[in-house]
Amino acid sequence: MEYFAGLDVSMEETSICVIDQEGKFVLETKVETDPDAIFAALRPYAERLRRVGHEAGSFSPWLQVELQQRGLPMVCLEAYHARSALSAMRNKTDRTDAQGIAHIVRTGWFKQVHVKSEDSYRLRLLLTHRRNLKRKFLDIENAIRHSIKTFGLKLGAVSRGQFEERVRELVAQDSLIAGVVDCMLRARAALWQEYLRLHKLVVAVVSKDEVCRRFMGIPGVGPISALAFKTSVDDPGRFRRSKTVGAYLGLTARRWQSGTSIDVSGHISKAGDGEVRHPLYEAANIMLTRFKGFSSLKAWGLKIAKKRGHKRACVAVARKLSVIMHAMWRDGSTFRFKAAETQEKPQGKRAPKLLAATA
Known part of the structure:
Protein backbone atom coordinates (compact mmCIF):
# COMPACT_ATOMS: atom_id res chain seq x y z
CA MET A 1 0.00 0.00 0.00
CA GLY A 108 -2.55 14.42 -8.13
CA TRP A 109 -4.50 17.67 -8.56
CA PHE A 110 -1.65 20.07 -7.96
CA LYS A 111 0.87 22.25 -9.74
CA GLN A 112 4.46 21.53 -8.81
CA VAL A 113 6.86 24.42 -8.21
CA HIS A 114 10.43 24.31 -9.45
CA VAL A 115 12.80 24.75 -6.51
CA LYS A 116 15.79 26.73 -7.71
CA SER A 117 19.41 25.91 -7.08
CA GLU A 118 21.26 27.28 -4.07
CA ASP A 119 23.42 29.50 -6.32
CA SER A 120 20.31 31.14 -7.76
CA TYR A 121 18.94 31.85 -4.29
CA ARG A 122 22.26 33.36 -3.22
CA LEU A 123 22.30 35.71 -6.21
CA ARG A 124 18.64 36.58 -5.72
CA LEU A 125 19.49 37.53 -2.14
CA LEU A 126 22.02 40.01 -3.53
CA LEU A 127 19.44 41.49 -5.91
CA THR A 128 16.77 41.63 -3.21
CA HIS A 129 18.88 43.51 -0.68
CA ARG A 130 20.21 45.87 -3.34
CA ARG A 131 16.61 46.69 -4.25
CA ASN A 132 15.64 47.09 -0.58
CA LEU A 133 18.44 49.57 0.09
CA LYS A 134 17.49 51.60 -2.97
CA ARG A 135 13.84 51.73 -1.92
CA LYS A 136 14.73 52.82 1.63
CA PHE A 137 17.06 55.46 0.20
CA LEU A 138 14.27 56.84 -1.99
CA ASP A 139 11.81 56.69 0.92
CA ILE A 140 14.07 58.89 3.06
CA GLU A 141 14.69 61.27 0.17
CA ASN A 142 10.95 61.65 -0.48
CA ALA A 143 10.24 62.02 3.26
CA ILE A 144 12.68 64.92 3.45
CA ARG A 145 11.27 66.52 0.33
CA HIS A 146 7.65 66.37 1.52
CA SER A 147 8.21 67.18 5.20
CA ILE A 148 9.78 70.59 4.57
CA LYS A 149 6.83 71.61 2.40
CA THR A 150 4.91 72.21 5.63
CA PHE A 151 7.10 75.27 6.24
CA GLY A 152 6.83 76.57 2.69
CA LEU A 153 10.25 75.24 1.67
CA LYS A 154 10.12 74.10 -1.94
CA LEU A 155 12.98 71.88 -2.99
CA GLY A 156 12.05 71.75 -6.67
CA ALA A 157 13.94 69.82 -9.32
CA VAL A 158 17.42 69.00 -8.08
CA SER A 159 20.00 66.39 -9.03
CA ARG A 160 20.92 63.59 -6.64
CA GLY A 161 24.39 65.03 -6.12
CA GLN A 162 23.06 68.48 -5.17
CA PHE A 163 20.14 67.22 -3.07
CA GLU A 164 21.85 67.41 0.34
CA GLU A 165 23.41 70.83 -0.29
CA ARG A 166 20.09 72.30 -1.43
CA VAL A 167 18.17 70.89 1.56
CA ARG A 168 20.70 72.24 4.07
CA GLU A 169 20.51 75.62 2.41
CA LEU A 170 16.71 75.73 2.77
CA VAL A 171 16.58 74.69 6.46
CA ALA A 172 19.61 76.65 7.66
CA GLN A 173 17.46 79.38 9.27
CA ASP A 174 15.73 77.02 11.75
CA SER A 175 18.04 75.13 14.12
CA LEU A 176 15.42 72.53 15.15
CA ILE A 177 14.44 71.65 11.59
CA ALA A 178 18.10 71.67 10.56
CA GLY A 179 18.96 69.18 13.33
CA VAL A 180 16.15 66.81 12.39
CA VAL A 181 16.93 67.00 8.69
CA ASP A 182 20.63 66.48 9.38
CA CYS A 183 19.86 63.06 10.91
CA MET A 184 17.81 62.12 7.87
CA LEU A 185 20.50 63.28 5.45
CA ARG A 186 23.18 61.27 7.23
CA ALA A 187 20.97 58.17 7.10
CA ARG A 188 20.38 58.85 3.40
CA ALA A 189 24.12 59.11 2.73
CA ALA A 190 24.83 55.85 4.59
CA LEU A 191 22.15 53.98 2.64
CA TRP A 192 23.51 55.32 -0.64
CA GLN A 193 27.04 54.15 0.14
CA GLU A 194 25.89 50.63 1.05
CA TYR A 195 23.64 50.53 -2.01
CA LEU A 196 26.63 51.37 -4.23
CA ARG A 197 28.61 48.54 -2.62
CA LEU A 198 25.91 46.01 -3.46
CA HIS A 199 25.48 47.42 -6.97
CA LYS A 200 29.22 47.06 -7.63
CA LEU A 201 28.99 43.49 -6.37
CA VAL A 202 26.18 42.79 -8.86
CA VAL A 203 28.28 44.22 -11.69
CA ALA A 204 31.27 42.11 -10.61
CA VAL A 205 29.16 38.93 -10.57
CA VAL A 206 27.63 39.64 -13.98
CA SER A 207 31.00 40.46 -15.55
CA LYS A 208 32.20 36.93 -14.74
CA ASP A 209 29.04 35.20 -16.00
CA GLU A 210 29.17 34.27 -19.69
CA VAL A 211 25.38 33.93 -20.03
CA CYS A 212 24.69 37.33 -18.47
CA ARG A 213 27.29 38.97 -20.70
CA ARG A 214 25.49 37.61 -23.77
CA PHE A 215 22.18 38.89 -22.39
CA MET A 216 23.72 42.35 -22.04
CA GLY A 217 24.39 42.35 -25.78
CA ILE A 218 20.67 43.10 -26.17
CA PRO A 219 19.92 46.86 -26.28
CA GLY A 220 18.39 47.97 -22.98
CA VAL A 221 19.36 44.87 -21.01
CA GLY A 222 21.74 45.78 -18.19
CA PRO A 223 23.33 43.79 -15.36
CA ILE A 224 20.20 43.87 -13.18
CA SER A 225 17.88 42.62 -15.95
CA ALA A 226 20.35 39.94 -17.03
CA LEU A 227 21.00 38.57 -13.54
CA ALA A 228 17.34 38.77 -12.49
CA PHE A 229 16.24 36.78 -15.54
CA LYS A 230 18.98 34.17 -15.12
CA THR A 231 18.23 33.56 -11.44
CA SER A 232 14.48 33.40 -12.05
CA VAL A 233 14.63 30.85 -14.86
CA ASP A 234 17.49 28.98 -13.14
CA ASP A 235 17.41 26.06 -15.58
CA PRO A 236 16.54 26.74 -19.25
CA GLY A 237 15.86 23.05 -19.81
CA ARG A 238 12.70 23.11 -17.69
CA PHE A 239 10.88 25.04 -20.45
CA ARG A 240 10.17 22.96 -23.53
CA ARG A 241 9.45 26.06 -25.62
CA SER A 242 10.84 29.56 -25.23
CA LYS A 243 7.36 31.03 -25.75
CA THR A 244 6.19 29.68 -22.40
CA VAL A 245 8.70 31.85 -20.51
CA GLY A 246 6.55 34.93 -21.16
CA ALA A 247 3.56 33.25 -19.52
CA TYR A 248 5.75 32.05 -16.63
CA LEU A 249 6.75 35.67 -15.92
CA GLY A 250 3.15 36.93 -16.16
CA LEU A 251 3.62 38.85 -19.42
CA THR A 252 0.74 37.25 -21.32
CA ALA A 253 -2.92 38.27 -21.26
CA ARG A 254 -5.44 36.57 -19.01
CA ARG A 255 -8.51 35.05 -20.62
CA TRP A 256 -12.12 34.72 -19.44
CA GLN A 257 -14.18 32.32 -21.55
CA SER A 258 -17.54 30.72 -20.81
CA GLY A 259 -19.89 29.21 -23.36
CA THR A 260 -20.28 31.05 -26.64
CA SER A 261 -21.10 34.53 -25.35
CA ILE A 262 -18.09 35.34 -23.15
CA ASP A 263 -14.52 35.28 -24.41
CA VAL A 264 -12.47 38.20 -23.13
CA SER A 265 -8.71 38.73 -23.17
CA GLY A 266 -7.78 40.99 -20.27
CA HIS A 267 -4.61 42.59 -18.95
CA ILE A 268 -1.45 40.59 -18.40
CA SER A 269 -1.69 38.03 -15.62
CA LYS A 270 1.30 39.37 -13.60
CA ALA A 271 1.89 35.84 -12.39
CA GLY A 272 5.35 34.72 -11.42
CA ASP A 273 8.26 36.89 -10.36
CA GLY A 274 7.49 40.61 -10.47
CA GLU A 275 11.12 41.44 -9.70
CA VAL A 276 12.02 40.06 -13.14
CA ARG A 277 9.02 41.46 -14.96
CA HIS A 278 9.84 45.04 -13.92
CA PRO A 279 13.48 45.03 -15.16
CA LEU A 280 12.37 43.49 -18.45
CA TYR A 281 9.76 46.24 -18.85
CA GLU A 282 12.44 48.86 -18.18
CA ALA A 283 14.76 47.21 -20.71
CA ALA A 284 11.98 47.28 -23.30
CA ASN A 285 11.29 50.95 -22.58
CA ILE A 286 14.99 51.80 -23.01
CA MET A 287 15.12 49.90 -26.29
CA LEU A 288 12.12 51.80 -27.67
CA THR A 289 13.13 55.27 -26.45
CA ARG A 290 16.89 55.59 -25.88
CA PHE A 291 18.46 53.07 -28.23
CA LYS A 292 19.27 54.91 -31.46
CA GLY A 293 20.37 51.98 -33.59
CA PHE A 294 18.22 49.65 -35.68
CA SER A 295 16.78 46.42 -34.42
CA SER A 296 14.01 44.26 -35.83
CA LEU A 297 12.63 43.92 -32.31
CA LYS A 298 12.62 47.68 -31.82
CA ALA A 299 10.88 48.22 -35.18
CA TRP A 300 8.23 45.66 -34.21
CA GLY A 301 7.70 47.38 -30.87
CA LEU A 302 7.36 50.83 -32.46
CA LYS A 303 4.63 49.51 -34.77
CA ILE A 304 2.70 48.28 -31.74
CA ALA A 305 3.25 51.63 -29.99
CA LYS A 306 1.61 53.47 -32.89
CA LYS A 307 -1.43 51.20 -32.84
CA ARG A 308 -1.89 50.33 -29.16
CA GLY A 309 0.18 52.83 -27.16
CA HIS A 310 3.64 52.94 -25.63
CA LYS A 311 2.89 50.95 -22.45
CA ARG A 312 1.40 48.02 -24.33
CA ALA A 313 4.36 48.09 -26.68
CA CYS A 314 6.76 47.90 -23.73
CA VAL A 315 4.90 44.89 -22.34
CA ALA A 316 4.97 43.17 -25.74
CA VAL A 317 8.69 43.84 -26.20
CA ALA A 318 9.39 42.66 -22.63
CA ARG A 319 7.63 39.39 -23.41
CA LYS A 320 9.66 39.04 -26.61
CA LEU A 321 12.84 39.74 -24.65
CA SER A 322 12.06 36.90 -22.26
CA VAL A 323 11.56 34.54 -25.21
CA ILE A 324 14.75 35.70 -26.95
CA MET A 325 16.87 35.54 -23.80
CA HIS A 326 15.73 32.00 -23.06
CA ALA A 327 16.49 30.92 -26.64
CA MET A 328 19.93 32.55 -26.46
CA TRP A 329 20.65 30.77 -23.20
CA ARG A 330 19.49 27.40 -24.49
CA ASP A 331 21.39 27.35 -27.79
CA GLY A 332 24.37 29.54 -26.85
CA SER A 333 23.66 32.15 -29.53
CA THR A 334 24.01 35.94 -29.43
CA PHE A 335 21.44 38.66 -30.10
CA ARG A 336 20.82 39.43 -33.78
CA PHE A 337 19.84 43.03 -34.41
CA LYS A 338 18.30 42.17 -37.77
CA ALA A 339 16.06 39.19 -38.40
CA ALA A 340 17.48 36.62 -40.78
CA GLU A 341 16.24 37.19 -44.29
CA THR A 342 14.55 34.18 -45.80
CA GLN A 343 13.75 33.80 -49.45
CA GLU A 344 10.83 31.62 -50.45
CA LYS A 345 11.59 28.94 -52.94
CA PRO A 346 9.32 29.18 -55.98
CA GLN A 347 6.94 26.26 -56.28
CA GLY A 348 4.84 24.68 -59.01
CA LYS A 349 3.80 26.30 -62.28
CA ARG A 350 4.33 29.86 -61.01
CA ALA A 351 8.06 29.30 -60.58
CA PRO A 352 9.15 30.79 -63.93
CA LYS A 353 7.12 33.98 -63.37
CA LEU A 354 8.58 34.47 -59.90
CA LEU A 355 12.09 33.92 -61.17
CA ALA A 356 11.54 36.34 -63.98
CA ALA A 357 10.17 38.96 -61.63
CA THR A 358 13.23 38.76 -59.45
CA ALA A 359 15.77 38.63 -62.25
Whole structure:
Protein backbone atom coordinates (compact mmCIF):
# COMPACT_ATOMS: atom_id res chain seq x y z
CA MET A 1 0.00 0.00 0.00
CA GLU A 2 1.23 3.48 -0.89
CA TYR A 3 1.24 6.43 1.48
CA PHE A 4 1.00 10.18 0.91
CA ALA A 5 2.12 12.87 3.34
CA GLY A 6 1.28 16.55 3.75
CA LEU A 7 3.43 19.07 5.63
CA ASP A 8 2.09 22.38 6.91
CA VAL A 9 5.24 24.33 7.75
CA SER A 10 5.34 27.22 10.20
CA MET A 11 8.16 29.02 11.97
CA GLU A 12 8.44 26.75 15.01
CA GLU A 13 6.41 23.60 14.27
CA THR A 14 5.38 21.53 11.27
CA SER A 15 2.09 19.63 11.17
CA ILE A 16 2.38 16.24 9.46
CA CYS A 17 -0.43 14.12 8.05
CA VAL A 18 0.06 10.72 6.40
CA ILE A 19 -2.79 9.00 4.55
CA ASP A 20 -3.03 5.82 2.52
CA GLN A 21 -4.12 5.50 -1.11
CA GLU A 22 -7.77 5.29 -0.04
CA GLY A 23 -7.58 8.54 1.95
CA LYS A 24 -7.59 6.99 5.42
CA PHE A 25 -5.50 8.72 8.08
CA VAL A 26 -2.39 6.83 9.14
CA LEU A 27 -0.48 9.48 11.11
CA GLU A 28 -1.15 12.97 12.44
CA THR A 29 1.50 14.71 14.50
CA LYS A 30 3.47 17.91 15.07
CA VAL A 31 7.25 18.16 15.12
CA GLU A 32 9.88 20.86 15.18
CA THR A 33 10.48 22.60 11.85
CA ASP A 34 13.74 20.81 11.18
CA PRO A 35 14.61 18.27 8.45
CA ASP A 36 15.87 15.70 10.97
CA ALA A 37 12.70 15.90 13.08
CA ILE A 38 10.42 15.67 10.03
CA PHE A 39 12.35 12.72 8.60
CA ALA A 40 12.25 10.92 11.95
CA ALA A 41 8.44 11.18 11.98
CA LEU A 42 8.16 9.90 8.39
CA ARG A 43 10.87 7.23 8.62
CA PRO A 44 8.45 4.30 9.36
CA TYR A 45 6.60 5.04 6.11
CA ALA A 46 9.58 6.14 3.98
CA GLU A 47 9.75 2.99 1.82
CA ARG A 48 6.10 3.25 0.78
CA LEU A 49 5.77 7.03 0.60
CA ARG A 50 4.88 8.06 -2.94
CA ARG A 51 4.69 11.83 -2.43
CA VAL A 52 5.41 14.26 0.40
CA GLY A 53 3.82 17.63 -0.33
CA HIS A 54 4.46 21.07 1.12
CA GLU A 55 3.49 24.58 0.02
CA ALA A 56 6.00 26.99 -1.50
CA GLY A 57 7.25 29.36 1.18
CA SER A 58 10.28 30.75 2.96
CA PHE A 59 11.43 27.36 4.27
CA SER A 60 10.52 25.34 1.17
CA PRO A 61 13.93 25.54 -0.62
CA TRP A 62 15.72 24.40 2.53
CA LEU A 63 13.31 21.58 3.40
CA GLN A 64 13.00 20.41 -0.21
CA VAL A 65 16.74 19.87 -0.61
CA GLU A 66 17.38 18.44 2.86
CA LEU A 67 14.50 15.95 2.78
CA GLN A 68 15.24 14.89 -0.79
CA GLN A 69 18.80 14.09 0.28
CA ARG A 70 17.29 11.83 2.94
CA GLY A 71 15.41 9.92 0.26
CA LEU A 72 11.89 11.37 0.58
CA PRO A 73 9.87 12.02 -2.63
CA MET A 74 9.30 15.74 -2.02
CA VAL A 75 6.79 17.81 -4.00
CA CYS A 76 6.62 21.60 -3.62
CA LEU A 77 3.10 22.89 -4.34
CA GLU A 78 2.25 26.29 -5.77
CA ALA A 79 0.82 28.25 -2.84
CA TYR A 80 -1.95 29.97 -4.84
CA HIS A 81 -3.16 26.66 -6.27
CA ALA A 82 -3.00 24.89 -2.91
CA ARG A 83 -4.79 27.72 -1.12
CA SER A 84 -7.71 27.46 -3.54
CA ALA A 85 -8.08 23.76 -2.72
CA LEU A 86 -7.62 24.23 1.04
CA SER A 87 -10.30 26.94 1.14
CA ALA A 88 -12.90 24.16 0.77
CA MET A 89 -12.06 22.92 4.28
CA ARG A 90 -14.60 23.92 6.93
CA ASN A 91 -11.97 24.92 9.49
CA LYS A 92 -8.60 26.58 8.90
CA THR A 93 -5.94 25.13 11.20
CA ASP A 94 -2.42 23.80 10.76
CA ARG A 95 -3.79 20.29 11.23
CA THR A 96 -6.48 20.62 8.55
CA ASP A 97 -4.00 22.27 6.18
CA ALA A 98 -1.69 19.26 6.51
CA GLN A 99 -4.68 16.98 5.87
CA GLY A 100 -5.65 18.98 2.80
CA ILE A 101 -2.12 18.94 1.38
CA ALA A 102 -1.96 15.16 1.87
CA HIS A 103 -5.21 14.74 -0.07
CA ILE A 104 -3.98 17.09 -2.81
CA VAL A 105 -0.84 15.03 -3.45
CA ARG A 106 -2.89 11.81 -3.25
CA THR A 107 -5.30 12.91 -5.98
CA GLY A 108 -2.55 14.42 -8.13
CA TRP A 109 -4.50 17.67 -8.56
CA PHE A 110 -1.65 20.07 -7.96
CA LYS A 111 0.87 22.25 -9.74
CA GLN A 112 4.46 21.53 -8.81
CA VAL A 113 6.86 24.42 -8.21
CA HIS A 114 10.43 24.31 -9.45
CA VAL A 115 12.80 24.75 -6.51
CA LYS A 116 15.79 26.73 -7.71
CA SER A 117 19.41 25.91 -7.08
CA GLU A 118 21.26 27.28 -4.07
CA ASP A 119 23.42 29.50 -6.32
CA SER A 120 20.31 31.14 -7.76
CA TYR A 121 18.94 31.85 -4.29
CA ARG A 122 22.26 33.36 -3.22
CA LEU A 123 22.30 35.71 -6.21
CA ARG A 124 18.64 36.58 -5.72
CA LEU A 125 19.49 37.53 -2.14
CA LEU A 126 22.02 40.01 -3.53
CA LEU A 127 19.44 41.49 -5.91
CA THR A 128 16.77 41.63 -3.21
CA HIS A 129 18.88 43.51 -0.68
CA ARG A 130 20.21 45.87 -3.34
CA ARG A 131 16.61 46.69 -4.25
CA ASN A 132 15.64 47.09 -0.58
CA LEU A 133 18.44 49.57 0.09
CA LYS A 134 17.49 51.60 -2.97
CA ARG A 135 13.84 51.73 -1.92
CA LYS A 136 14.73 52.82 1.63
CA PHE A 137 17.06 55.46 0.20
CA LEU A 138 14.27 56.84 -1.99
CA ASP A 139 11.81 56.69 0.92
CA ILE A 140 14.07 58.89 3.06
CA GLU A 141 14.69 61.27 0.17
CA ASN A 142 10.95 61.65 -0.48
CA ALA A 143 10.24 62.02 3.26
CA ILE A 144 12.68 64.92 3.45
CA ARG A 145 11.27 66.52 0.33
CA HIS A 146 7.65 66.37 1.52
CA SER A 147 8.21 67.18 5.20
CA ILE A 148 9.78 70.59 4.57
CA LYS A 149 6.83 71.61 2.40
CA THR A 150 4.91 72.21 5.63
CA PHE A 151 7.10 75.27 6.24
CA GLY A 152 6.83 76.57 2.69
CA LEU A 153 10.25 75.24 1.67
CA LYS A 154 10.12 74.10 -1.94
CA LEU A 155 12.98 71.88 -2.99
CA GLY A 156 12.05 71.75 -6.67
CA ALA A 157 13.94 69.82 -9.32
CA VAL A 158 17.42 69.00 -8.08
CA SER A 159 20.00 66.39 -9.03
CA ARG A 160 20.92 63.59 -6.64
CA GLY A 161 24.39 65.03 -6.12
CA GLN A 162 23.06 68.48 -5.17
CA PHE A 163 20.14 67.22 -3.07
CA GLU A 164 21.85 67.41 0.34
CA GLU A 165 23.41 70.83 -0.29
CA ARG A 166 20.09 72.30 -1.43
CA VAL A 167 18.17 70.89 1.56
CA ARG A 168 20.70 72.24 4.07
CA GLU A 169 20.51 75.62 2.41
CA LEU A 170 16.71 75.73 2.77
CA VAL A 171 16.58 74.69 6.46
CA ALA A 172 19.61 76.65 7.66
CA GLN A 173 17.46 79.38 9.27
CA ASP A 174 15.73 77.02 11.75
CA SER A 175 18.04 75.13 14.12
CA LEU A 176 15.42 72.53 15.15
CA ILE A 177 14.44 71.65 11.59
CA ALA A 178 18.10 71.67 10.56
CA GLY A 179 18.96 69.18 13.33
CA VAL A 180 16.15 66.81 12.39
CA VAL A 181 16.93 67.00 8.69
CA ASP A 182 20.63 66.48 9.38
CA CYS A 183 19.86 63.06 10.91
CA MET A 184 17.81 62.12 7.87
CA LEU A 185 20.50 63.28 5.45
CA ARG A 186 23.18 61.27 7.23
CA ALA A 187 20.97 58.17 7.10
CA ARG A 188 20.38 58.85 3.40
CA ALA A 189 24.12 59.11 2.73
CA ALA A 190 24.83 55.85 4.59
CA LEU A 191 22.15 53.98 2.64
CA TRP A 192 23.51 55.32 -0.64
CA GLN A 193 27.04 54.15 0.14
CA GLU A 194 25.89 50.63 1.05
CA TYR A 195 23.64 50.53 -2.01
CA LEU A 196 26.63 51.37 -4.23
CA ARG A 197 28.61 48.54 -2.62
CA LEU A 198 25.91 46.01 -3.46
CA HIS A 199 25.48 47.42 -6.97
CA LYS A 200 29.22 47.06 -7.63
CA LEU A 201 28.99 43.49 -6.37
CA VAL A 202 26.18 42.79 -8.86
CA VAL A 203 28.28 44.22 -11.69
CA ALA A 204 31.27 42.11 -10.61
CA VAL A 205 29.16 38.93 -10.57
CA VAL A 206 27.63 39.64 -13.98
CA SER A 207 31.00 40.46 -15.55
CA LYS A 208 32.20 36.93 -14.74
CA ASP A 209 29.04 35.20 -16.00
CA GLU A 210 29.17 34.27 -19.69
CA VAL A 211 25.38 33.93 -20.03
CA CYS A 212 24.69 37.33 -18.47
CA ARG A 213 27.29 38.97 -20.70
CA ARG A 214 25.49 37.61 -23.77
CA PHE A 215 22.18 38.89 -22.39
CA MET A 216 23.72 42.35 -22.04
CA GLY A 217 24.39 42.35 -25.78
CA ILE A 218 20.67 43.10 -26.17
CA PRO A 219 19.92 46.86 -26.28
CA GLY A 220 18.39 47.97 -22.98
CA VAL A 221 19.36 44.87 -21.01
CA GLY A 222 21.74 45.78 -18.19
CA PRO A 223 23.33 43.79 -15.36
CA ILE A 224 20.20 43.87 -13.18
CA SER A 225 17.88 42.62 -15.95
CA ALA A 226 20.35 39.94 -17.03
CA LEU A 227 21.00 38.57 -13.54
CA ALA A 228 17.34 38.77 -12.49
CA PHE A 229 16.24 36.78 -15.54
CA LYS A 230 18.98 34.17 -15.12
CA THR A 231 18.23 33.56 -11.44
CA SER A 232 14.48 33.40 -12.05
CA VAL A 233 14.63 30.85 -14.86
CA ASP A 234 17.49 28.98 -13.14
CA ASP A 235 17.41 26.06 -15.58
CA PRO A 236 16.54 26.74 -19.25
CA GLY A 237 15.86 23.05 -19.81
CA ARG A 238 12.70 23.11 -17.69
CA PHE A 239 10.88 25.04 -20.45
CA ARG A 240 10.17 22.96 -23.53
CA ARG A 241 9.45 26.06 -25.62
CA SER A 242 10.84 29.56 -25.23
CA LYS A 243 7.36 31.03 -25.75
CA THR A 244 6.19 29.68 -22.40
CA VAL A 245 8.70 31.85 -20.51
CA GLY A 246 6.55 34.93 -21.16
CA ALA A 247 3.56 33.25 -19.52
CA TYR A 248 5.75 32.05 -16.63
CA LEU A 249 6.75 35.67 -15.92
CA GLY A 250 3.15 36.93 -16.16
CA LEU A 251 3.62 38.85 -19.42
CA THR A 252 0.74 37.25 -21.32
CA ALA A 253 -2.92 38.27 -21.26
CA ARG A 254 -5.44 36.57 -19.01
CA ARG A 255 -8.51 35.05 -20.62
CA TRP A 256 -12.12 34.72 -19.44
CA GLN A 257 -14.18 32.32 -21.55
CA SER A 258 -17.54 30.72 -20.81
CA GLY A 259 -19.89 29.21 -23.36
CA THR A 260 -20.28 31.05 -26.64
CA SER A 261 -21.10 34.53 -25.35
CA ILE A 262 -18.09 35.34 -23.15
CA ASP A 263 -14.52 35.28 -24.41
CA VAL A 264 -12.47 38.20 -23.13
CA SER A 265 -8.71 38.73 -23.17
CA GLY A 266 -7.78 40.99 -20.27
CA HIS A 267 -4.61 42.59 -18.95
CA ILE A 268 -1.45 40.59 -18.40
CA SER A 269 -1.69 38.03 -15.62
CA LYS A 270 1.30 39.37 -13.60
CA ALA A 271 1.89 35.84 -12.39
CA GLY A 272 5.35 34.72 -11.42
CA ASP A 273 8.26 36.89 -10.36
CA GLY A 274 7.49 40.61 -10.47
CA GLU A 275 11.12 41.44 -9.70
CA VAL A 276 12.02 40.06 -13.14
CA ARG A 277 9.02 41.46 -14.96
CA HIS A 278 9.84 45.04 -13.92
CA PRO A 279 13.48 45.03 -15.16
CA LEU A 280 12.37 43.49 -18.45
CA TYR A 281 9.76 46.24 -18.85
CA GLU A 282 12.44 48.86 -18.18
CA ALA A 283 14.76 47.21 -20.71
CA ALA A 284 11.98 47.28 -23.30
CA ASN A 285 11.29 50.95 -22.58
CA ILE A 286 14.99 51.80 -23.01
CA MET A 287 15.12 49.90 -26.29
CA LEU A 288 12.12 51.80 -27.67
CA THR A 289 13.13 55.27 -26.45
CA ARG A 290 16.89 55.59 -25.88
CA PHE A 291 18.46 53.07 -28.23
CA LYS A 292 19.27 54.91 -31.46
CA GLY A 293 20.37 51.98 -33.59
CA PHE A 294 18.22 49.65 -35.68
CA SER A 295 16.78 46.42 -34.42
CA SER A 296 14.01 44.26 -35.83
CA LEU A 297 12.63 43.92 -32.31
CA LYS A 298 12.62 47.68 -31.82
CA ALA A 299 10.88 48.22 -35.18
CA TRP A 300 8.23 45.66 -34.21
CA GLY A 301 7.70 47.38 -30.87
CA LEU A 302 7.36 50.83 -32.46
CA LYS A 303 4.63 49.51 -34.77
CA ILE A 304 2.70 48.28 -31.74
CA ALA A 305 3.25 51.63 -29.99
CA LYS A 306 1.61 53.47 -32.89
CA LYS A 307 -1.43 51.20 -32.84
CA ARG A 308 -1.89 50.33 -29.16
CA GLY A 309 0.18 52.83 -27.16
CA HIS A 310 3.64 52.94 -25.63
CA LYS A 311 2.89 50.95 -22.45
CA ARG A 312 1.40 48.02 -24.33
CA ALA A 313 4.36 48.09 -26.68
CA CYS A 314 6.76 47.90 -23.73
CA VAL A 315 4.90 44.89 -22.34
CA ALA A 316 4.97 43.17 -25.74
CA VAL A 317 8.69 43.84 -26.20
CA ALA A 318 9.39 42.66 -22.63
CA ARG A 319 7.63 39.39 -23.41
CA LYS A 320 9.66 39.04 -26.61
CA LEU A 321 12.84 39.74 -24.65
CA SER A 322 12.06 36.90 -22.26
CA VAL A 323 11.56 34.54 -25.21
CA ILE A 324 14.75 35.70 -26.95
CA MET A 325 16.87 35.54 -23.80
CA HIS A 326 15.73 32.00 -23.06
CA ALA A 327 16.49 30.92 -26.64
CA MET A 328 19.93 32.55 -26.46
CA TRP A 329 20.65 30.77 -23.20
CA ARG A 330 19.49 27.40 -24.49
CA ASP A 331 21.39 27.35 -27.79
CA GLY A 332 24.37 29.54 -26.85
CA SER A 333 23.66 32.15 -29.53
CA THR A 334 24.01 35.94 -29.43
CA PHE A 335 21.44 38.66 -30.10
CA ARG A 336 20.82 39.43 -33.78
CA PHE A 337 19.84 43.03 -34.41
CA LYS A 338 18.30 42.17 -37.77
CA ALA A 339 16.06 39.19 -38.40
CA ALA A 340 17.48 36.62 -40.78
CA GLU A 341 16.24 37.19 -44.29
CA THR A 342 14.55 34.18 -45.80
CA GLN A 343 13.75 33.80 -49.45
CA GLU A 344 10.83 31.62 -50.45
CA LYS A 345 11.59 28.94 -52.94
CA PRO A 346 9.32 29.18 -55.98
CA GLN A 347 6.94 26.26 -56.28
CA GLY A 348 4.84 24.68 -59.01
CA LYS A 349 3.80 26.30 -62.28
CA ARG A 350 4.33 29.86 -61.01
CA ALA A 351 8.06 29.30 -60.58
CA PRO A 352 9.15 30.79 -63.93
CA LYS A 353 7.12 33.98 -63.37
CA LEU A 354 8.58 34.47 -59.90
CA LEU A 355 12.09 33.92 -61.17
CA ALA A 356 11.54 36.34 -63.98
CA ALA A 357 10.17 38.96 -61.63
CA THR A 358 13.23 38.76 -59.45
CA ALA A 359 15.77 38.63 -62.25
